[in-house]
Amino acid sequence: MADIKKVVLAYSGGLDTSIILKWLQETYGCEVVTFTADLGQGEELEPARKKAEMLGIKEIFIEDLREEFVRDYVFPMFRANALYEGVYLLGTSIARPLIAKRQIEIAKETGADAVCHGATGKGNDQVRFELGYYALNPDIKVIAPWRDWDFKSRSDLIEFAEKHQIPVAKDKRGEAPFSVDANLLHSSSEGKVLEDPNVEPPAYVFQRTVAPEDAPDEPTIITIGFEKGDPVSIDGMALSPAALLTKLNQLGHDNGIGRVDLVENRFVGMKSRGIYETPGGTILIAAHRAIESLTLDREAMHLKDQLMPRYAELVYYGFWFAPEREMLQALIDKSQEHVEGEVTLKLYKGNVIVIGRKSAKSLYSDEIVTFEDDKGAYDQKDAEGFIKLNALRLRTLRKLRGS
Template structure:
């Protein structure tokens, strides 16, 4: 065990990280700096200050990072239409690089020689935090208590609190699920969800009504895009985090964004989780709609072919890698002409595209696409040679008996 004088801890103020503060002080005989980020999780973060002070913490960082989170992480990811394994919108994954970056920056500001987190040894978050830490400060020491201590249950954590006089809230009716929330999503794991055959309880969901109970009348919204990012909703210009707040509200009210999946974690195991991502679900549908009008075919197809790799990099914790940054450069460049408006109909869990327009950047040419008289804009006879040239290799292979 290396000598540690000061460590910066990603601190939520909950049971796990409160125990970690005391455990770090006791085990490493070091000073602890706490960092609490407001990423729009829907709960007050300021109470973490009093909790940290009660534990003897002298340097306490509590920061509102909502704007930066959506502007510099969520929006760039959605320019890529990123989804992991065909379904997951990466709500937890995309928050970790920002937290890792601030942990390192605070470590530099306070002359700390280590960072710490409350992620378990079974999950993806340990990888994401630590890959980010090492990428931004190669010599930093990382302390992961869940990989070191023997406090492997809620009961043992509570017993540790009793022994060391740590006050923790024992809320009545506390959710049995392990949850993580930010402006993009809320996730649920554990309890009955550990059986992939068992349906999630309706009472579990917090951000959305069930599609069955959503309004019988559809809601229409209009999204305005500039360079691939939403800048206005129904004509009202909003900051990035305000966009997501608004879409979460209207999406949740219409039963949009629920997901129940079994995913492949980077550490090797399969995990069943449920997610609510109402705003992100709307964003993905809208972005693909405006791209369908403004992106060149081969550029759009190239983006689609690269997206699974890009999504995997984020899921696995490689946001700060050269390959992600290279892909981001291509993705951002592709968005130069992704400008215009998309009209969506939200109805009982569905996001339906009903209109899209781009006055200056649309590649849709009605004179060419029409089924009516095109007045010579397109010569249909040209298609014969096009088809024959593309069939040439198939005809040669067929003559050699290779296709059947």
């Protein structure tokens, strides 16, 4: 790795990646290109530019990727109703492939021979970033400082920063209470005050939602419109993907929706406790399942539900660009061709309650399902043969084997 000439760094402008930037310059004597993505994390990004300039960076990329993030990554994942381990809406996981893709593209544009991320050696993100890099450029060189450098603690990092005149925010002096990752889909908080899974998280951990008990006493009623499995409108107003998710986030925030306290199994083999807030996503997945209940054939729906855990696992593990994820996506997208219509929801104190759904392509038939006279649409006598055929093997087993 000593022959590295130029590296594209995924750069937030925070303490860790600023130290990484300087460490790259010192360790490899290489040119550094910074890439900062606006994925809706809610932070001002110009300070990242100024800090990069202060550290002597000439090529600085700061890009608004919110629409691409929601349209090409979040929405395809939500067509699958993806939940890792039945709970986690994969907010951090789904952001990594887009960042990796742009790093590889910028490396090509700038002639860089390496890319670098700031993920630690204990987490999932190192895997997600690097699987993305290698899938898109098999020959790229990857630098993961947390696996290579000699720093052992936060105080080591601060000492290095002060030595090189890297600004250190006052709240970074000493041990941070917890680690935060955020984008337009979610925020996640891990570590320090959250490490004991038997201790309730302090109120200040939550950033994206009011406490359910503090939410309004009156419910909020909204209607989400869908086309081909994707949400396209709220209360009849057409919105772009990022604008729609932003609106749902605000509605979820106000009504205390989307909090998850989870102990999950990391890909690297350990369990970790995380606090996730996914207000808009929690509303969206409930609405999507509701419109699918009207428009998807039973066996198509059941097949999707069987495949969902595998799909979610692929996203969580970092295999977004793998052929098996793309194959599953093609199947899922095919299933969404007729998933359109409107779903009406009641948002109330942490709950998302479906109260209505309609579709011009609904497979629900009043004529067949009614308890009143169905005028011959369904012959109940047919059920007798259906039941006997399905019972045949059970009756045979009992006769041959007894009790």
